[in-house]
């Protein structure tokens with residue numbers, strides 16, 4: 001019993017170590033040649049452009065539902081005019097970064113795990129190495145950069161669309177004046193909200209790609225293993241995103257709003 | 259100047275998570291210019307030996323030398339020059355399915371040599387011509403038959419003119435005629451390019467074809483001949499592997515005379531081998 005627990009802990013620690021080493025090697029590879037810019041651009045396209053639809057839809061409906069939900073509460077205090085502020089701060093601080101990250105993890109992180117996983121089980125990774133190419137440099141580093149760059153971009157988009165969604169409901173269902181909504185929404189935003197709104201997706205972008213690549217590259221057990229890695233990448237990334245979000249909030253509360 | 263292409267001395271290996279040794283006390287040499295045939299049932303450790311030669315995995319103990327260089331303790335970056343002298347044909351081809359046939363074959367040229375487009379096309383076309391797949395330059399690997407994929411894989415392995423090529427079950431899962439064309443390719447590389455070969459297989463017929471054939475170029479055509487008298491064959495060594503242990507090493511005539519029980523069973527076709535559906539060309 002204790003032995004099993006000990007082994008479990010040992011395995012987790014070994015995995016954590018391998019995970020950290022993968023991240024470190026990927027970043028370290030950026031400081032020497034060869035660098036794979038073309039692959040990096042391709043990944044940016046695949047992550048960024050490829051996720052536009054789901055990120056836009058998610059943002060839109062989140063903003064709309066926020067307005068509907070919060071208007072009931074705000075009306076109780078006769079504060080319906082604050083609905084814009086409610087939507088913009090919720091989107092910027094929490095829902096934009098977290099929901100975007102969760103959606104992208106489901107679409108992109110799982111895709112990376114599946115792609116790299118099938119390259120492992122069909123020996124394409126071995127083939128790469130035997131042909132003198134470092135798979136971390138060629139496959140992981142470009143994805144890492146693309147994830148870290150594109151997640152903030154997608155999150156900003158999601159936030160903007162969310163505020164528009166909120167506005168549509170406020171204007172046409174709640175009959176709020178256009179200027180009232182936008183004044184309240186935009187005036188509420190302080191520099192530290194922007195900071196928090198950009199730091200989070202940066203970290204989440206790293207988590208999604210690192211977990212997807214790690215799960216893919218450690219795939220064993222043939223085609224079935226690829227399926228497991230894919231599922232596992234979404235589960236692990238989601239849990240990490242939500243828990244990291246909590247700790248980032250603590251940090252920001254401590255250092256930015258003392 | 260080393261005279262051995264490969265040398266294994268008392269090599270032990272265990273895959274992470276496995277209890278038992280995958281390879282135990284494996285020692286053998288492959289002389290430059292010769293052919294080594296590694297025979298053994300499924301799971302006996304044949305592919306593991308090839309991965310060790312490439313430095314894809316590291317031995318637990320023992321010494322592995324490739325081209326006179328001890329690679330057992332080398333870092334990934336220090337292994338790159340060693341790998342530059344080796345070509346590998348993986349078990350199922352292991353072609354990059356996101357790249358065209360030409361980009362697969364020219365992968366190493368793209369990554370390591372700064373060739374202009376015209377030079378690249380020339381080199382790749384020549385390689386595809388060698389494996390008789392000139393027409394397939396722009397195809398996707400997924401649109402090829404099993405036999406064609408293996409041939410592309412051979413072309414990719416020989417692109418940088420390595421002195422040593424490792425073949426991991428290059429004919430498994432192919433019908434006899436397609437398998438035979440792959441064997442002819444191996445012979446052609448050995449006799450016309452002077453490549454040292456390690457052929458891993460469990461198909462005795464193919465192993466014997468490679469060992470017994472030789473090819474000459476005459477007036478632009480390739481003339482294949484076969485030596486039927488096994489007493490005359492001295493250039494190729496057979497290595498028989500059973501559960502990670504070498505149970506036999508020697509020439510073909512010695513293989514036929516061996517009374518080692520596993521070798522006998524193997525020659526009688528009683529060793530179960532991996533079952534892969536036969537694919538045509």
Ligand SMILES: Nc1ncnc2c1ncn2[C@@H]1O[C@H](COP(=O)(O)OP(=O)(O)O)[C@@H](O)[C@H]1O
Nearest residue numbers: 273276280298299300301302303304305306307
């Ligand atoms: N990546 C791996 N992890 C764990 N065990 C492995 C792995 N690859 C192979 N093995 C095991 O090692 C043994 C030898 O495998 P391998 O060298 O592939 O055999 P062969 O090529 O002769 O069929 C087999 O029992 C196999 O199950």
Ligand SMILES: [Mg+2]
Nearest residue numbers: 304305349426
């Ligand atoms: Mg094998």
